[in-house]
Amino acid sequence: MTTVPATTPTPGTSLAGAPPAVRRPRRARSPWLHVVMVPLTLLWLSPIVFVALIAVRSFDDIASRGLAALPASFTWEGLSTAFTGGSLLRALGNSVVVTACTVLASLLLSSWAAYALSRFAIPGRKSLLLVMLAGNLLPPQVLLVPVARISESLGIADTLFALVAVQVGFGIGFYTFVLHGFMRSLPEELFEAARLDGAGAGRIYLRIVVPLSRPATAALAALATTWIFNDLIWALTVLRSESKFPVTAALLNLMGGYSSSWNVIAAASLVAAVPTALVFFLFQKQFVSGLLVGSNK
Amino acid sequence: MTTGDLTTGDLTAGAPAGRRGRPRSPGPPRGPARPAPARAPLGARLRRVPLLVWVFLLVPLAVELFWVFWPAANSFSLSLLRWDGITPAEPVGLQNFADLWSDPIFRTALRNNVAWVVGFGGLSVLGGLALAVALNKPGRGVGLYRSAIYLPMVVSMAVTGLFWRVMYQPAGPVNAALGGLGLEELQRQWLADPDVALAAILVAAVWRQVGYIMVLYLAGLKGCDATLEEAAAVDGANAWQRFWRIVVPQLRGVNTVVFAVTVIDSLRTFDIVWAMTRGGPYNTTQLLSTYMFQQAFTAGNLGYASAIAVVIFVLAVGFIITYLARQARAEEES
Numbered sequence: 001m002t003t004v005p006a007t008t009p010t011p012g013t014s015l016a017g018a019p020p021a022v023r024r025p026r027r028a029r030s031p032w033l034h035v036v037m038v039p040l041t042l043l044w045l046s047p048i049v050f051v052a053l054i055a056v057r058s059f060d061d062i063a064s065r066g067l068a069a070l071p072a073s074f075t076w077e078g079l080s081t082a083f084t085g086g087s088l089l090r091a092l093g094n095s096v097v098v099t100a101c102t103v104l105a106s107l108l109l110s111s112w113a114a115y116a117l118s119r120f121a122i123p124g125r126k127s128l129l130l131v132m133l134a135g136n137l138l139p140p141q142v143l144l145v146p147v148a149r150i151s152e153s154l155g156i157a158d159t160l161f162a163l164v165a166v167q168v169g170f171g172i173g174f175y176t177f178v179l180h181g182f183m184r185s186l187p188e189e190l191f192e193a194a195r196l197d198g199a200g201a202g203r204i205y206l207r208i209v210v211p212l213s214r215p216a217t218a219a220l221a222a223l224a225t226t227w228i229f230n231d232l233i234w235a236l237t238v239l240r241s242e243s244k245f246p247v248t249a250a251l252l253n254l255m256g257g258y259s260s261s262w263n264v265i266a267a268a269s270l271v272a273a274v275p276t277a278l279v280f281f282l283f284q285k286q287f288v289s290g291l292l293v294g295s296n297k
Numbered sequence: 298m299t300t301g302d303l304t305t306g307d308l309t310a311g312a313p314a315g316r317r318g319r320p321r322s323p324g325p326p327r328g329p330a331r332p333a334p335a336r337a338p339l340g341a342r343l344r345r346v347p348l349l350v351w352v353f354l355l356v357p358l359a360v361e362l363f364w365v366f367w368p369a370a371n372s373f374s375l376s377l378l379r380w381d382g383i384t385p386a387e388p389v390g391l392q393n394f395a396d397l398w399s400d401p402i403f404r405t406a407l408r409n410n411v412a413w414v415v416g417f418g419g420l421s422v423l424g425g426l427a428l429a430v431a432l433n434k435p436g437r438g439v440g441l442y443r444s445a446i447y448l449p450m451v452v453s454m455a456v457t458g459l460f461w462r463v464m465y466q467p468a469g470p471v472n473a474a475l476g477g478l479g480l481e482e483l484q485r486q487w488l489a490d491p492d493v494a495l496a497a498i499l500v501a502a503v504w505r506q507v508g509y510i511m512v513l514y515l516a517g518l519k520g521c522d523a524t525l526e527e528a529a530a531v532d533g534a535n536a537w538q539r540f541w542r543i544v545v546p547q548l549r550g551v552n553t554v555v556f557a558v559t560v561i562d563s564l565r566t567f568d569i570v571w572a573m574t575r576g577g578p579y580n581t582t583q584l585l586s587t588y589m590f591q592q593a594f595t596a597g598n599l600g601y602a603s604a605i606a607v608v609i610f611v612l613a614v615g616f617i618i619t620y621l622a623r624q625a626r627a628e629e630e631s
Contacts, residue, residue, distance in 0.1 A: 033431060034438060041445040047460045047504065048448070050470045054463060067466050068473030109360060112353035120346045122354060126628060130621050132358070135365040137617045139565050141589050141606045145375060145599050146368030149382075169364025172357050177624070201347045230453030232568040236594070248455040252572060255459065262463060269459040273452045280451040284444070291450075291512045 055079065055267040062262055078263030079271070082254065088268055090243065091250035096275070098163055098246055099228045103221055106168045110175035111183075111217065115209050117176070118184035119191065120201075129180055136173035143170070144237045151238055158240045167234055171227075175220055182216035183209060215286075222283040223290030226276045247272045372610075375603035382599050393604035403605065406583040409495055410612075413566060413584060416496075418559040420503045425510025425555075430540065432511070433518045443515075447508025454505065458572025461501035462488065488574055491581040498582060502569050506562075510555060517551030518544070550623075557620035564613045585609050 053071050054062065061073040082088045113132070117125045143166075151162040186209070194204050232248040239245055242253060251265075251272055258264045280287050376393055380386035397403045428446055432439050449457065464471050465487035472484040487497040521544055529539050567586040570576065576583040576591065583591075585605055593602030 033436070037431065037438070037442045041442050044445050044504070045448070046470070047464055048452075051460050051463055066468040066473070067463065068468060068470045109357040113357040116346075116350045116354035120350050122346060122350075126625070128358075129628075130625055132361060133624065134617060134621055135361050135369075137561060137613075137620060138365065138369055139561070139586070139606070139609045139613050141565070141567075141586050142372045142610045143365065143368040144590065145593050145603050145606070146371035147364065148594075149371075149599075150364075150368060165360075166364050169360045172361045173365070176357065200349070202349050205353075226451055226453075230455070230568075232453070232455045232571065233590070236571075236590070248453055248568070251455060251459060255462075255572075262466070265459060266463055269456045273456050276451040276453065277448075280448070287451075288447075288512055291509060292516045 051266045051270060054262055055270050057263050059261060059263055067262055078261070078267035081258070081261065081264045082268035082271065085258070085264070087243075088247070088250065088254075088271055091245055091247040092271070092275075094160060094244060094250075095229055095246040095248075098160055098167075099225055101160075101164045102167045102171070102228045103224045105164065106171045106175055106224065107179075107217055107221060109168065110172050111179055111210065111213065112205075113172070113176040114179035114183050115205050118180045119209075129177060132173035133177040134173065136170060136177075140170065140233055144233070147234075148237050157238065158244065160239075160244060162238045163234060163246075166238060167228055167231065170234075171224065175224070178220055179213060179216055182213055186212055218283070219286040219290035222279055222286040225279050226287075229276050369610075372603045372606050375600055376607045378600040378603075379598075380600045381597045383597075386600070389600070393601050394608075396601065397604055397608065402580045402583060402588060403585075405580055406585050406588040406605075407608075409581075409583060410564065410585045412495065413499065414560055414563040416499045417502055417506065417563050417566070418556075420499070421506040421510045422555060422559065424503065424507040426514050428507065428511045429514035429518055430544075433515060443511070446511055449505045450508045452505065454502070454566075454568035455572045457501055457505045458498075458569045461497070461504075462573055464501075465497055489578055491578050494574055494578060495582045498570055498573050501573065502566065505569075506559075510559075513551055513555055513558075514548070517548045521547045553619065553623050557616045557623070560616040561613055561620070564609055585612075 050068075054067060055078050056074050056076070057071045058073040058075045058077055061069075061071065065072060116122060117129055122128065147166050148157070151157040151159075151166070154162075156162040156165070190208055190212075191204060194208055199207065229246075230248060231246070232252075235246050235249045239249065242250070245253065251268055254268055255265060377388060377390060378386040379389045379393070432443050432446075452460065463469060466472075467486050471487065475481065475483050485493065488494050525547075526539050526543050529543050534542065565586060566584055567590065570582055570584055570587050571590070574582045576587045580588075585608065589602050589605035589609065592598045592605060596602075
C-alpha cells in the first residue's frame with residue numbers, strides 16, 4: 001500500500017497519449033493508479049463478497065465443500081432461519097425504533113442548545129460548548145457501571161427508553177458543537193429583519209434557524225443514524241432481555257445459537273449491515289460531509 | 298478555516314448567499330434584542346436572553362449532565378470501593394489500583410492496548426493517507442475506488458467482527474487464499490492462536506477504519522494550496538519531494554485531528570474484539586475496554602471495573618484535551 005504515493009501523476013509521463021494542449025500536464029495519469037487500485041478495491045470488497053456468497057449457500061454445501069468454496073447451491077435457507085429462529089425481525093425493529101428516537105431527540109435538543117449558544121449572550125458560552133463536546137469525547141467505559149446503576153435505580157433498566165436516553169445524553173455534546181458552528185455562520189441580517197417584524201426567539205428558531213440549518217442537520221442525521229444503529233456497548237450495558245436487543249447485540253447471541261451454521265450467521269450479518277448501507281448510498285454526500293464535521297483543519 | 302466552513306464544506310449549496318467571508322467583529326456576542334443606542338451593562342444584557350432560550354439551553358445541558366457528567370463523576374468514587382453491586386460496598390482506598398498493577402490480565406490488556414493504538418493508528422493513517430493522495434485528483438474510476446474503500450465504514454464494528462470471523466475460519470477464505478498462493482505454512486487458526494489473534498482482529502479493524510482516515514485526508518488535501526506544488530514542480534522537485542516538503546507540512550492540522558481521534562477511538566475499541574474473541578484465547582486479546590466490561594458485567598466487580606475505567610480515562614484525557622484545544626482555537630479564529 002505504501003507504493004501508492006509513487007503513483008501520483010508525474011508531469012510529463014503520459015503526455016503522449018493525452019488529448020491536445022488544453023489539458024494541463026498535471027492531469028495526465030499513469031496507468032499505475034489502476035494497476036494498483038483495481039486489485040486493492042477487489043481485495044477491499046472481498047470480505048463483503050465472501051459473506052454474501054456464504055449467505056446464499058446451503059448448510060450441506062458449506063459442510064461438504066468448505067467455507068471458501070464458490071457456491072454450488074443457491075438458497076434463502078440461511079436468511080429464513082435467521083429471521084425465524086434468530087428473531088432477526090424483532091431485533092431490526094428494536095434497532096429502528098431506538099435509532100429513530102435517538103436521532104430525532106438528540107438533533108432536536110442539540111439544535112436548541114446550539115441556537116441558544118450561537119445567537120444569545122449566554123455567559124461563558126464558549127466554555128460551555130467545549131465542556132459539552134468534552135462529554136462526548138469521554139470513553140464510554142467511564143460511564144458504563146454508573147449508567148447501569150442509574151437506570152436500575154430509576155426503574156428503567158432493560159427498557160428501550162433507557163437505551164435512547166443514554167445515547168441522547170452521550171451524543172448531545174458533539175451534535176451541539178457541530179450545529180453551533182453552522183448556526184453562527186447564518187447571516188445576522190436575517191435575524192435583524194425577523195426581529196423588526198416582531199418575531200420572538202421561538203418563532204425565529206422555527207422559521208429561520210431550523211429551515212436554514214437543514215444541510216448540517218441532514219449530515220449529522222446520516223452520521224448519527226449509522227452510529228446509533230451500529231452501537232453495541234450501550235445496548236449490552238442497559239438491556240438484559242433478549243427480546244429487547246437491537247440487531248448488533250442480537251447477532252452476537254445468534255452466533256452462540258447457530259455457531260456452526262455459517263450461512264445463517266452470514267445472512268444475519270448482511271441483514272444487519274443493510275440499513276446503514278442504505279443510508280450510506282442514499283445520502284452519500286451528506287454522509288461524507290458528516291464525517292468531516294469536527295475535523296476542521 | 299472555520300468549523301462552520303468545513304462542517305458545511307459540501308453542504309453550502311442550501312445555505313443563504315453571502316454567509317462566507319462576511320467580516321465579523323469578534324466583539325460582544327449579539328443578543329437578540331441588541332440595545333439600540335448604548336451598551337447596557339452586563340447584567341441587563343443577560344436578562345435579555347429570553348426565558349425560552351434559557352429553556353433551550355438548560356434542557357439539553359441537564360440531559361447531558363445527568364447521563365454523562367454525573368455518571369463519570371460516579372465512576373471515580375466507585376473506583377475506591379470494593380463492591381459487587383449486591384452486598385454493601387466497602388471503601389478500600391486505592392487498593393483497586395494496586396491490585397490492577399499486580400493483575401497479569403490487566404497488564405496484558407494494557408500492553409495489548411498500547412500495541413493496538415500503534416498498530417490501529419499507524420496502519421490506518423498510513424493506508425488512509427496513501428489512498429487519499431492516490432485518489433485525490435478526479436479521474437476515471439476514482440469515485441468508484443473511493444466508495445469501495447469507505448464502504449466498510451457503514452458496517453458496524455460488531456458486524457465487521459462477524460464478517461472477519463467467517464474469513465478467519467480454519468477452512469475459510471483467508472486460509473484458502475494462502476493455500477492458493479502456495480503459502481500453506483502460513484495457514485493457521487487465526488482467532489484461536491494466541492500469537493496472531495490480536496493481529497487478526499487488528500486487520501479487521503483497520504479494514505473498517507482506513508476509509509474514515511482517507512476521507513479526513515481527502516478534505517485536508519482539498520485545502521492544500523495547489524500552486525505551491527506547481528511552483529515546486531517547476532523548480533524541479535520530484536513527486537516524492539513535493540509530497541514530503543510541500544503537502545505534508547500543509548496537513549499539520551488534519552494530522553492533529555487524526556491523531557487525537559485515532560487514539561481516542563483505540564482506547565474505546567470494544568465491539569470488534571467482543572464480536573470476534575471476547576478477549577480470548579486465554580485473555581491474549583483483552584483490551585482495557587473488554588477487560589473492564591467483563592469485570593463489571595460478567596464478574597460483577599463494580600469497583601475494580603471502575604478502576605480500569607479510570608485508567609482508560611487517564612490515558613485518554615491528554616488526547617481529549619488536544620482535540621478540544623484544537624477546536625477551541627478554530628473557534629477563536631472564526
